[in-house]
Amino acid sequence: MAHEILTVAQMYSVDRAAMQAGIPGSLLMERAGMAVAREAIILCGGRPRPVVILCGPGNNGGDGFVAARHLSAAGWRVRVGLLGDRVALRGDAAWAAECWTGCVDVASPDLLSGAGLVIDAMFGAGLNRPLEGQALALVQAMAQPGLPVLAVDVPSGIHGDNGVVLGAAPVADVTVSFFRPKPAHYLYPARGHVGRLVIADIGIPDTVLASIGPTIQTNDPTLWRAQFPRPAVTGHKYQRGHALILGGTVMTGAARLSARAALRLGAGLVTLACEPAAQLVYSLSMPSLIVQPITDAGGFSELLADPRRNAVLLGPGAGTGALLREAVLASLRAGKAGVLDADFFSSFAGALSTLRQAGLNDRWVLTPHEGEFARLFGPLTGSRLDRARHAAAESGAVVLLKGPDTVIAHPDGRVRVNHNAPPDLAIAGSGDVLSGLILALLAQGMDPFDAASTGAWLHGAAGQYCGRGLIAEDLPEAVPAVLKQNNL
Numbered sequence: 012m013a014h015e016i017l018t019v020a021q022m023y024s025v026d027r028a029a030m031q032a033g034i035p036g037s038l039l040m041e042r043a044g045m046a047v048a049r050e051a052i053i054l055c056g057g058r059p060r061p062v063v064i065l066c067g068p069g070n071n072g073g074d075g076f077v078a079a080r081h082l083s084a085a086g087w088r089v090r091v092g093l094l095g096d097r098v099a100l101r102g103d104a105a106w107a108a109e110c111w112t113g114c115v116d117v118a119s120p121d122l123l124s125g126a127g128l129v130i131d132a133m134f135g136a137g138l139n140r141p142l143e144g145q146a147l148a149l150v151q152a153m154a155q156p157g158l159p160v161l162a163v164d165v166p167s168g169i170h171g172d173n174g175v176v177l178g179a180a181p182v183a184d185v186t187v188s189f190f191r192p193k194p195a196h197y198l199y200p201a202r203g204h205v206g207r208l209v210i211a212d213i214g215i216p217d218t219v220l221a222s223i224g225p226t227i228q229t230n231d232p233t234l235w236r237a238q239f240p241r242p243a244v245t246g247h248k249y250q251r252g253h254a255l256i257l258g259g260t261v262m263t264g265a266a267r268l269s270a271r272a273a274l275r276l277g278a279g280l281v282t283l284a285c286e287p288a289a290q291l292v293y294s295l296s297m298p299s300l301i302v303q304p305i306t307d308a309g310g311f312s313e314l315l316a317d318p319r320r321n322a323v324l325l326g327p328g329a330g331t332g333a334l335l336r337e338a339v340l341a342s343l344r345a346g347k348a349g350v351l352d353a354d355f356f357s358s359f360a361g362a363l364s365t366l367r368q369a370g371l372n373d374r375w376v377l378t379p380h381e382g383e384f385a386r387l388f389g390p391l392t393g394s395r396l397d398r399a400r401h402a403a404a405e406s407g408a409v410v411l412l413k414g415p416d417t418v419i420a421h422p423d424g425r426v427r428v429n430h431n432a433p434p435d436l437a438i439a440g441s442g443d444v445l446s447g448l449i450l451a452l453l454a455q456g457m458d459p460f461d462a463a464s465t466g467a468w469l470h471g472a473a474g475q476y477c478g479r480g481l482i483a484e485d486l487p488e489a490v491p492a493v494l495k496q497n498n499l
């Protein structure tokens with residue numbers, strides 16, 4: 012399965028490379044339009060419906076003309092509405108319009124009356140400014156209850172790279188795109204407009220990717236299955252890593268959830284360090300958890316001194332006092348791997364250079380939600396993808412920016428977008444479980460970028476497994492079933 016996501020500029024390079032390899036643009040358009048017609052037939056259960064195809068002035072419109080020809084040949088009643096002037100069509104789009112021998116109307120909302128399906132071929136990857144005028148009116152007219160929409164490439168009005176809606180965009184039932192998806196197919200708010208995504212093969216050979224060098228991927232087990240830690244037949248617990256967590260005194264639930272997740276995902280040992288006042292809470296919570304009372308950061312450093320404690324989690328429920336601050340700096344200086352989460356972001360607001368000086372590097376995974384992200388990195392602009400990538404480069408660490416479209420960025424520029432998380436995960440404590448999952452994988456020696464990707468995916472899969480009504484406590488308990496289900 013292909014995982015590459017291509018930016019709009021990369022997609023144009025792919026088109027050029029395919030043409031240089033001897034595949035004419037008109038052939039790509041023919042196959043693209045055929046794929047659109049095929050998906051329209053599937054969407055309608057094989058029963059012809061009156062279809063309106065709204066064609067724009069570029070190649071997206073060209074795909075629409077090709078689809079019109081194929082649907083008409085299949086016996087469908089097709090009306091084509093063109094946005095703009097037919098004589099202004101250029102290149103392959105002009106060719107596709109010429110091949111369509113039916114009538115071409117001026118695209119207007121009236122055309123949609125009586126339609127059983129609308130194909131949105133107005134704008135695709137080439138949209139460069141917000142929709143206005145007639146295009147905007149057409150998008151608004153598509154929002155009729157009961158009128159299915161099939162979008163070509165992207166729903167018109169969506170920016171292919173950043174997932175932003177430029178003015179307005181229809182909410183499609185199906186979006187048919189070509190060769191590889193674009194960032195907007197996975198990033199919100201655009202993803203909420205895409206519906207079922209179909210990536211059609213239009214005969215572009217995968218070899219063209221060699222010269223493009225894609226850096227964005229969709230997150231999926233095939234990317235990290237081979238690296239997923241499994242216990243050795245003759246192994247012992249110390250070979251499965253020893254995770255260390257700093258637990259707070261007031262919000263003790265957070266670190267308990269992280270610890271539970273780390274134990275469930277196979278860390279050999281999990282030690283939780285806390286102030287004596289909280290010792291009993293942690294000790295009584297899980298018999299398999301090792302609880303170590305400490306009175307200050309010196310006590311935490313003593314725990315770090317044992318090289319078997321190889322992965323550290325700092326932040327969940329830890330408070331914003333000196334203990335967390337000093338424990339973070341000591342862990343960075345000790346050269347451990349780890350996860351920095353939750354209260355860490357408040358404790359080090361705007362203090363990136365301090366962290367870098369202490370040794371923050373790509374052995375560490377930062378797991379902010381949007382609010383925490385802004386605290387450490389400031390108000391960056393751009394898509395979630397751009398911002399996570401920028402933050403990873405700035406910090407030198409792996410950055411996992413949480414949300415319905417969690418983005419995982421490595422400082423070397425690689426990015427993965429996670430897409431299996433159900434909204435049921437938006438509950439208190441769910442992030443603490445995520446950081447515990449990643450911690451367990453780091454303790455077992457997994458590469459941090461893969462550990463973050465795996466953790467995000469397992470978190471989403473556990474959310475799906477539990478379904479409606481889940482609470483954060485359920486997520487670690489779902490881990491064994493999710494591992495079994497996915498043969499991990």
Ligand SMILES: NC(=O)C1=CN([C@@H]2O[C@H](COP(=O)(O)OP(=O)(O)OC[C@H]3O[C@@H](n4cnc5c(N)ncnc54)[C@H](O)[C@@H]3O)[C@@H](O)[C@H]2O)[C@@H](O)CC1
Pocket residue numbers: 022025026039040043067068069070071072073074133134135136137138139140141142143146163164165189190213
């Ligand atoms: N490999 C691929 O991805 C292939 C892509 N094809 C199609 O080619 C499309 C890209 O073609 P284009 O680059 O021509 O892009 P579009 O078809 O999106 O059209 C861009 C045109 O619309 C104008 N425009 C942009 N924003 C506007 C706005 N807000 N209001 C009014 N006019 C606006 C631009 O000035 C330009 O003339 C893809 O979306 C896809 O449908 C296929 O034909 C074949 C292969």
Ligand SMILES: Nc1ncnc2c1ncn2[C@@H]1O[C@H](COP(=O)(O)OP(=O)(O)O)[C@@H](O)[C@H]1O
Pocket residue numbers: 353380413414415416417432433434435436437438439440441442443444445470
């Ligand atoms: N709408 C959503 N759909 C899917 N996942 C979501 C959504 N909103 C939040 N999440 C996920 O839920 C988790 C919430 O984490 P976080 O905000 O840190 O909560 P807490 O601090 O209470 O543990 C993250 O993994 C995030 O990606």
Ligand SMILES: [K+]
Pocket residue numbers: 071131132133134135162163164165166167
């Ligand atoms: K479109």
